[in-house]
Amino acid sequence: MSVKRKVITEIVAFVLFAAAVIGFIRVSAAVIRPKNADYGTDWSSFLAEDKNSIDVLFFGSSMVYCDVVPSAIWRQSGITSYVVGGGEQTLPMSYYYIRQALKTQKPQAVFLELSGMFFDRYTNYEEANIGYMPWSLERTKAALEAASPARRVFLAACPPSLLTIIKQHYRLPNLTADDLRFAFRPDVHQAGYTFLSKAASDVTEIRTRPTPLVEKNYAVALEYLRKIEDFCRQEEVALYCFISPSAYRYSETLMSRLRADAEFINFNDDFDSLGLDLSRDFFDSLHFNCFGAEKFSAFLAQKLPELGIVPSDPDRSDGVWTERSAQFVSKVDSVSQ
Amino acid sequence: MNFISLKYILFLPLAVFIYRLCPKKLRTALLLAMSLFFYGCFGIKYLALLSFVTLLSYLCALAIERFEARKKLFVVIAALGSLLPLLFFKYAGLIPGIGGIALPVGLSFYSFQALGYVIDVYRGDAPEKNILRYALFVAFFPQLGSGPIGRSRALLPQYKNPAPFSFTHIRDGITPILWGFFKKLVIADRMAAVVATVYSAPTKFAPVEIGFATVLFAIQIYCDFSAYTDIARGSAKLFGIDLALNFDAPYLASSVRDFWRRWHISLTSWFRDYLYFPLGGSRKGKWRTRANTLAVFAVSGLWHGSSLTYLIWGLLNGLYLVVLPGKKEKKSPISRLLGIALTFVLVTVAWVFFRAESLYDSLYILKQMASFPLNMSFSPAALGIGRFDLVLFALSTMILTAADVGFHSYGLEAAIGRRVFIRYGVWFFLLCSTLLLGAYGAGFTSQVFLYFNF
Numbered sequence: 090m091s092v093k094r095k096v097i098t099e100i101v102a103f104v105l106f107a108a109a110v111i112g113f114i115r116v117s118a119a120v121i122r123p124k125n126a127d128y129g130t131d132w133s134s135f136l137a138e139d140k141n142s143i144d145v146l147f148f149g150s151s152m153v154y155c156d157v158v159p160s161a162i163w164r165q166s167g168i169t170s171y172v173v174g175g176g177e178q179t180l181p182m183s184y185y186y187i188r189q190a191l192k193t194q195k196p197q198a199v200f201l202e203l204s205g206m207f208f209d210r211y212t213n214y215e216e217a218n219i220g221y222m223p224w225s226l227e228r229t230k231a232a233l234e235a236a237s238p239a240r241r242v243f244l245a246a247c248p249p250s251l252l253t254i255i256k257q258h259y260r261l262p263n264l265t266a267d268d269l270r271f272a273f274r275p276d277v278h279q280a281g282y283t284f285l286s287k288a289a290s291d292v293t294e295i296r297t298r299p300t301p302l303v304e305k306n307y308a309v310a311l312e313y314l315r316k317i318e319d320f321c322r323q324e325e326v327a328l329y330c331f332i333s334p335s336a337y338r339y340s341e342t343l344m345s346r347l348r349a350d351a352e353f354i355n356f357n358d359d360f361d362s363l364g365l366d367l368s369r370d371f372f373d374s375l376h377f378n379c380f381g382a383e384k385f386s387a388f389l390a391q392k393l394p395e396l397g398i399v400p401s402d403p404d405r406s407d408g409v410w411t412e413r414s415a416q417f418v419s420k421v422d423s424v425s426q
Numbered sequence: 427m428n429f430i431s432l433k434y435i436l437f438l439p440l441a442v443f444i445y446r447l448c449p450k451k452l453r454t455a456l457l458l459a460m461s462l463f464f465y466g467c468f469g470i471k472y473l474a475l476l477s478f479v480t481l482l483s484y485l486c487a488l489a490i491e492r493f494e495a496r497k498k499l500f501v502v503i504a505a506l507g508s509l510l511p512l513l514f515f516k517y518a519g520l521i522p523g524i525g526g527i528a529l530p531v532g533l534s535f536y537s538f539q540a541l542g543y544v545i546d547v548y549r550g551d552a553p554e555k556n557i558l559r560y561a562l563f564v565a566f567f568p569q570l571g572s573g574p575i576g577r578s579r580a581l582l583p584q585y586k587n588p589a590p591f592s593f594t595h596i597r598d599g600i601t602p603i604l605w606g607f608f609k610k611l612v613i614a615d616r617m618a619a620v621v622a623t624v625y626s627a628p629t630k631f632a633p634v635e636i637g638f639a640t641v642l643f644a645i646q647i648y649c650d651f652s653a654y655t656d657i658a659r660g661s662a663k664l665f666g667i668d669l670a671l672n673f674d675a676p677y678l679a680s681s682v683r684d685f686w687r688r689w690h691i692s693l694t695s696w697f698r699d700y701l702y703f704p705l706g707g708s709r710k711g712k713w714r715t716r717a718n719t720l721a722v723f724a725v726s727g728l729w730h731g732s733s734l735t736y737l738i739w740g741l742l743n744g745l746y747l748v749v750l751p752g753k754k755e756k757k758s759p760i761s762r763l764l765g766i767a768l769t770f771v772l773v774t775v776a777w778v779f780f781r782a783e784s785l786y787d788s789l790y791i792l793k794q795m796a797s798f799p800l801n802m803s804f805s806p807a808a809l810g811i812g813r814f815d816l817v818l819f820a821l822s823t824m825i826l827t828a829a830d831v832g833f834h835s836y837g838l839e840a841a842i843g844r845r846v847f848i849r850y851g852v853w854f855f856l857l858c859s860t861l862l863l864g865a866y867g868a869g870f871t872s873q874v875f876l877y878f879n880f
Contacts, residue, residue, distance in 0.1 A: 098846050109854055113858045117858075117861075255866070258862055258863070258864075
């Protein structure tokens with residue numbers, strides 16, 4: 090074989106090899122990716138939403154994705170919403186989530202849950218939070234700014250599919266038919282909500298979280314809150330910050346500090362109006378189960394129009410929302426029984 | 427810096443790229459700097475000991491040439507300088523009040539390599555005058571952690587005249603690296619979890635489960651150690667440097683003697699050349715040969731650590747060689763297969779002492795495996811595995827066996843290098859199966875290479 094031919098063969102083989110490896114990684118990642126987004130949105134379902142079809146976007150930690158049910162809000166108000174949450178989503182992470190989400194949606198309002206103001210600077214969920222994001226400039230920036238220093242380069246450089254394999258391949262022995270069924274067709278029913286059915290037996294009273302104020306972390310969170318405010322202003326999207334209701338609350342010291350730095354709705358102030366039952370509506374003292382989340386979402390459905398948020402397209406075909414709502418109701422019913 | 431780490435995966439190609447761009451004159455210095463950086467990642471303090479052993483052996487070798495009449499003295503100084511730190515770190519734990527001193531990574535290997543060089547100079551080899559080149563010989567990063575223990579005659583000329591860049595170096599380097607990653611992550615580390623479960627509490631398991639874990643350990647230690655060697659050899663090849671072969675399909679050996687010609691070849695041959703032969707080898711009669719064999723294997727056991735179980739492991743292997751019949755051509759395939767099976771059983775029995783956490787545990791495990799009638803209860807769930815793992819163990823063992831047969835008897839490595847599409851097919855299989863089936867990342871406990879402990 091001539092040298093020229095050898096070189097050409099080598100190049101062709103390498104290109105085929107690279108294509109096969111990339112194809113393998115993408116297909117494998119799609120199959121092994123957890124289909125139940127139990128720790129916030131997995132982005133693939135969010136990106137499957139019709140462009141500019143969401144009226145309200147919710148951002149934050151489990152205090153959002155366990156507490157806010159978009160289908161319940163829609164059922165009562167016709168307002169479409171989506172929870173773009175992530176486990177222990179810090180404010181820097183929320184900032185990049187918002188920037189990424191607003192590339193495909195133009196909501197009337199962004200709702201940002203502010204528990205993250207008091208989170209640690211870096212959390213164990215950062216790999217999942219960044220890993221789920223689509224490969225983009227925002228993802229790279231999120232990795233470089235919001236991830237802990239030891240993981241930054243890896244998270245910034247690692248393609249999402251490869252990261253999925255690295256982080257999720259332990260699921261291989263436990264894959265189900267649904268993993269194949271939803272491999273390339275994300276399950277869009279939850280709209281970012283995580284369904285919790287268990288009722289905690291130990292939630293009997295409202296308690297105060299002994300979280301200390303770490304000035305350094307708080308300063309970073311505040312810096313990114315300002316960035317979020319600026320960005321929403323620039324994008325002409327209303328920003329509403331809030332604190333989700335819970336039975337395990339930040340101390341008055343923290344709340345008063347937050348009040349001094351940010352304007353927000355503290356839904357704990359409306360706790361009594363929500364009609365909550367401590368023994369039935371909580372998954373744990375921090376999070377609602379499906380019953381509590383339904384009540385809180387019904388409350389939000391009333392609150393949103395008061396803030397001037399209305400269904401942006403009343404004539405839209407509501408097939409998917411009807412289906413979402415029916416599925417949620419049916420799941421709640423099955424838990425009730 | 428562990429081979430199985432993102433740091434190394436980034437470091438290696440970058441190092442090769444810079445090395446290839448570097449002028450020939452500076453390559454030794456560059457490669458040495460890279461090696462010191464690599465070693466420094468384990469802990470800067472370790473560099474001091476590495477420098478001491480390197481400098482002492484370098485000066486002793488020069489002194490041997492210069493002061494011919496006192497050359498024995500300088501060998502003794504080099505031996506003390508190389509072995510005393512090794513003995514201290516290995517056996518300090520036995521001294522009351524001193525304990526828990528971590529063995530510097532690679533000390534057992536580079537101190538032997540340096541000492542071997544001094545002995546070679548004592549025996550007539552010319553010493554290396556260029557200190558950078560000699561330092562590179564001791565510290566070359568692919569082999570620094572766990573060998574293979576190199577010989578100066580094979581390595582120094584390669585550092586002196588670096589091979590010009592050739593695509594075949596890249597091609598022939600990548601295959602063993604990927605094969606090493608596959609063996610370590612897909613086979614060794616997956617099996618390690620079962621082995622650790624059983625060997626940490628053998629009394630909780632049935633004889634068949636203990637036997638199963640023991641067989642898995644035999645495979646695990648082979649895959650773990652040979653994976654390190656493969657990655658080391660592949661990494662060195664990327665720089666155009668050939669390291670010694672350390673494993674040659676050892677579980678296809680048809681006798682224990684044959685096994686020791688194929689297992690950890692660089693250490694076995696080191697002991698043969700620098701201990702067995704000086705003791706008289708096989709030239710001083712039958713009984714002296716037997717004593718020498720036992721002595722070498724006892725030292726080999728002690729080299730692994732201070733535990734009595736290592737000594738017994740070494741002596742047992744020595745005993746096999748002393749007691750079992752010597753070289754005998756096994757012509758029929760059936761007798762050869764029987765030989766392979768018997769050798770595997772004998773070697774695996776010895777591995778029990780190597781792996782067990784105490785002599786009591788070793789004896790208990792052997793007693794259980796030899797109990798009659800054998801309690802056949804076997805619960806994968808108790809071992810922390812499922813059907814998926816069992817299938818994976820079976821498949822990966824078959825692949826390992828087929829590869830060993832191919833490498834040993836059919837020149838598979840060269841064939842893979844030559845045939846373009848087969849090579850890329852093999853790379854695809856190894857890369858993708860390691861990514862998907864490897865015991866790394868979330869859900870797995872990362873395992874260091876076993877021989878990092880020695």
